[in-house]
Amino acid sequence: MSLIKTDNLTKTFNGTNAVDGINLNIREGACTALLGPNGAGKTTTLNLLTGLMNPTKGKISFDKRYSGDRRKYLGYLPQYPKFYGWMTGIEYVVYAGELGGLTASEARTRAEELLNLVGLTDAGKKRISGYSGGMKQRLGIAQALVHNPKLIILDEPVSALDPIGRREVLELMKRLKETTSILFSTHVLHDAEQISDDIYIIQDGRVVINGGLEELQKKYQQPTVHIETEENLEEWSMSLESAPWVRHLKAEKQKLTVTAESIEDARNALLTDERLRQLKLNKFEIEKTSLEDLFMEVTK
Amino acid sequence: MRQWIILFKKEVKESIRNFKWIWIPVVFILLGLTQPVVSYYLPDLLEQFGGLPEGAAAAFPVPTGSQVLAETLGQFSQIGLLVLVLAFMGAVAGERNNGTNIMILVKPVSYASYISAKWAHMVLLALVSFTAGFIFSVYYTFLLIESVPAAHIIQGALVYGLWLTFVVTVVLTLSTIIKSPAAVAFLTFGVTITLSLMSSLLPEIMTWSPGMLSSHSHSFFMNGYGNEGFWLSLMCTILMIAVMLSLAIYVFRKKEMAVHTT
Numbered sequence: 170m171s172l173i174k175t176d177n178l179t180k181t182f183n184g185t186n187a188v189d190g191i192n193l194n195i196r197e198g199a200c201t202a203l204l205g206p207n208g209a210g211k212t213t214t215l216n217l218l219t220g221l222m223n224p225t226k227g228k229i230s231f232d233k234r235y236s237g238d239r240r241k242y243l244g245y246l247p248q249y250p251k252f253y254g255w256m257t258g259i260e261y262v263v264y265a266g267e268l269g270g271l272t273a274s275e276a277r278t279r280a281e282e283l284l285n286l287v288g289l290t291d292a293g294k295k296r297i298s299g300y301s302g303g304m305k306q307r308l309g310i311a312q313a314l315v316h317n318p319k320l321i322i323l324d325e326p327v328s329a330l331d332p333i334g335r336r337e338v339l340e341l342m343k344r345l346k347e348t349t350s351i352l353f354s355t356h357v358l359h360d361a362e363q364i365s366d367d368i369y370i371i372q373d374g375r376v377v378i379n380g381g382l383e384e385l386q387k388k389y390q391q392p393t394v395h396i397e398t399e400e401n402l403e404e405w406s407m408s409l410e411s412a413p414w415v416r417h418l419k420a421e422k423q424k425l426t427v428t429a430e431s432i433e434d435a436r437n438a439l440l441t442d443e444r445l446r447q448l449k450l451n452k453f454e455i456e457k458t459s460l461e462d463l464f465m466e467v468t469k
Numbered sequence: 470m471r472q473w474i475i476l477f478k479k480e481v482k483e484s485i486r487n488f489k490w491i492w493i494p495v496v497f498i499l500l501g502l503t504q505p506v507v508s509y510y511l512p513d514l515l516e517q518f519g520g521l522p523e524g525a526a527a528a529f530p531v532p533t534g535s536q537v538l539a540e541t542l543g544q545f546s547q548i549g550l551l552v553l554v555l556a557f558m559g560a561v562a563g564e565r566n567n568g569t570n571i572m573i574l575v576k577p578v579s580y581a582s583y584i585s586a587k588w589a590h591m592v593l594l595a596l597v598s599f600t601a602g603f604i605f606s607v608y609y610t611f612l613l614i615e616s617v618p619a620a621h622i623i624q625g626a627l628v629y630g631l632w633l634t635f636v637v638t639v640v641l642t643l644s645t646i647i648k649s650p651a652a653v654a655f656l657t658f659g660v661t662i663t664l665s666l667m668s669s670l671l672p673e674i675m676t677w678s679p680g681m682l683s684s685h686s687h688s689f690f691m692n693g694y695g696n697e698g699f700w701l702s703l704m705c706t707i708l709m710i711a712v713m714l715s716l717a718i719y720v721f722r723k724k725e726m727a728v729h730t731t
Contacts, residue, residue, distance in 0.1 A: 212727075219575045221727035238577045245575040251568035253479075255486040267475045268576040312572060 171232065172197045172320050172350055173218060178227035180213050180374075187213045189374035190227070195320065195367075197232070200346045202361035203354040205371035206468050211354035212248060214371070215324050218352075219245045235319060241270065244313030244321035249329070250305055254298030258289055261297060262311050269316025276315070283311040287341060303334030310341060314349070321345070323353040327360055339363060358464045370467055377467045389463045391416065392432035394439065396425040397452035405444050412438060423451075473582040480590035489556055493594060496552045497545065497602025504541040505609035508532050534615040535690035538622065541606040542629050542683055545599060546665070550636055553598075554657050557591050557640045559650040561721065566648065571726060580722045584645065588714060591637045596630050617690060625689035628699075631706055632682040636661055638710045645717040679706040 173195040180188040188210045195201050203211045216222040218229060220239060235242045252261055259280050266276030284293040287307040292300065300308065306326060313321045326342065327335045342364050345351060355361055361368055362382065369379040378385065396402070406420035409427065414434035419426045429435035432455060439445060439453070484490050509531060532540070561584070564570040574583070603626055610617070639660055643653045664680030675681060676698035685695040685702065 216727040221571065221575060222725045240575055240577040243575065245572065247568070247571050249568070250572060252572070253483065253569055255483060264475070264479060265572070265576060268472060268573065268578050270577065309572070316576070 171195060173232070173352075174230050175218070176228040176230070178214070178217060178229065179225050180210075180217055180222060181225040186374050188217065188224075191371070191374070191376055193369065193376075195350065195352055197319070197350050199366040200342070200351040200353075200364055201367040201369070202365035203352070203369050203371055204356070204358060204361045204464065205354075206356055209356075209371045209468075210374040211356075211371055212324055213374075215245075215322050215352070215354060219243055219322060232319075241316070242319040244316070244318035246306070246309040246313045246321070246323045246326060248324040250309035252297040252300075252305065252308065254296060257296055258293040258300070258304075258308050258311075259284060261308065262293075262315050265312040266315040269318075271316060279315055279317075280311070283314055284308075286344075287311045288337070301334075303330050303337060306330060306334065306338055307341065310338070310345075314345070318349070320350045320352060323351065325355060326353055328355065328357070358461050362460060370464060372468045378463070385460060385463075389460060390457045392429050392435065393456050394425075394427045394429060394435055395452065395454040395456065396427070396439070396445070396450070398423050398425075398445070399449035399451055400447075402445075402448050405448060408444075414438060472578065473586055476578070476582055476586035477589055480587055481593075484590065484594060489594065493552055493556055494598040494601045497549055497598040498605050499602075500544040500549055501541055501602030501604070501606035502609060504544055504606055505537045505613055508537050508540065509609075509613040531614060534610050534617040535621070535687075537610045537614055538603075538606060538617060538625070538690045539687040541603065542686060545602065545629075545633075546683060549599070549602070550633075550661065551658075553595050553633070553637060554640055554654050556594075557637065558644060558654040558657070560587050560591060560641055561644040561717075562648055562650050562653060563644075565726075574726050581718045584641070584718045584721050585714065588638065588641050588717075591641060592634050595633050595637050599630060599633055600626070618693065621690050621693045624693070625686040628682050628686040628689060628695070628703070631703065632679060632686075635679045635682075635706050635710055638713045642713040642717040645721050677701050677705040679709060682706060 171194045173193065175191060175193045178188055178191045178193070179186060191210075191214060193201075193214075203214060205211050213222065217224050229239075231239050231242065256264065262280035262283060263273075263276045266279050267273060271279060280293075281290075284290050287310055289304060289307055289311065292304060297305070297308065306329070310321075310323070310326070313323070323342070327338050330338060339360060342351060342353070346364060351364075353365075365382055367379070367381055368385060370377045380388070401422055402425055403420050403422065406418065406425050409415055410418055414430045415427055416430050417428040427435065427439075436455065481490075512531065559566075570583075574580070607617075607622055636657065640653060640657050643656050644650070647653050647656070661680075664675075664678055665683070666680075668675045668678045668680035668684070672681070672684075679702065681696075681698065681702040685699045688694065688696045688699075
């Protein structure tokens, strides 16, 4: 069941397309990551979804069950959340809840519950102006959740945080995933791999690759064999080039890197190769390329 | 409506926390209090410290009660307005510039409520401060100079209150359109000074102008009725307030809230 669908979503600033015909399909109950380098158009895409910007072209459609003002069903945390510093944490969440349509007492109960969830029960009574970056980020998540939205949209939720704050927020997102649909942007593949179900890799305002995390891993992780010998292996490596299991091969003096179609064939063929033994094998290593390599490659 | 009240309450709370609800009324009270006191003692002061020739102080008679009240409004129109404009110039622009409105406006908040709640709070604070200051002025005028019919005072004050509301609406509207709070303040002063100057220099062709309202209020203090063209300028002002407020909401709705950074 898809919660939000975008069709050829485009946003132009001064003649350049920041978002260039993006088709998203955000599933209900899933955690979706928009992954891409800085300036790829992630934030603009999210701004279009929340309605903070209007698309130049294209269409955004929300699930028919949730009609009316889209904002009722969305919770949003901007990349750099700016709060009213004169409010206390709990006041802010209550305020956000009331604006989201809760009654005063509902908002109060919900705010206390959420501050507890994000670990700000005590700090909630203090003014936000004294909060650290991590605390603000967690308060931002609390305010995004307060009116029980169908989807929360988080813009670079961990990028500005130190390693501890990062882990806290990622752990929190893992817990939220159980109950809410999440859409978040990041430029760190590792974060996306840790918690998301679906990934969209975006480059120059376009979706380059998208799919489920496991599917992508299966499709793009290729087994690679690294070989090091004492003798020069370049001449021998020529003979491998025609082998059916070899996909890509790079040899340099005593080092060889082979990307294989199938790891079984590669292992069998190489380890039974008499000539390789004569070259005095120093190192034989099998490795799977991660999505990182893919990410680096497509965003080059 | 419930949401409007929530937004309005937030504005009031904010202004209490940053002490606007204290220092703006204090300024108006000080202005209101000094005007009658200074008018009353001016001849004495001149005599003591003026170094004027003998008998010259007699050329500065103590003004009438309605004159003192009119002079108080003159003070409000200068220093009072300055304070109001400086306090409110960032009403919309400030929140937009520092991004605090982003997380509010992604909630299902009506843009009209957001703007009109701000406007209502600004008007309330301006009118309460004006009333507080004017009560002091009236009290000391009665005490030191002479009493003025209460009905005249109330009518005049209501008319002047409308002029203040007009200026506050100009600030809000400009603050919605223009990014820089300093430019908002500068332009508001430009508009009010032009309107007031034109109205006093060319009253014949400016009968409609909101800038006429303060001279109408002077007339109310003195006679209990406005000058010629009072109703025209009253209706025009109310109309202009309504138009500016709608314009502010319209512009705010059209503008994209998120600022493109990269």
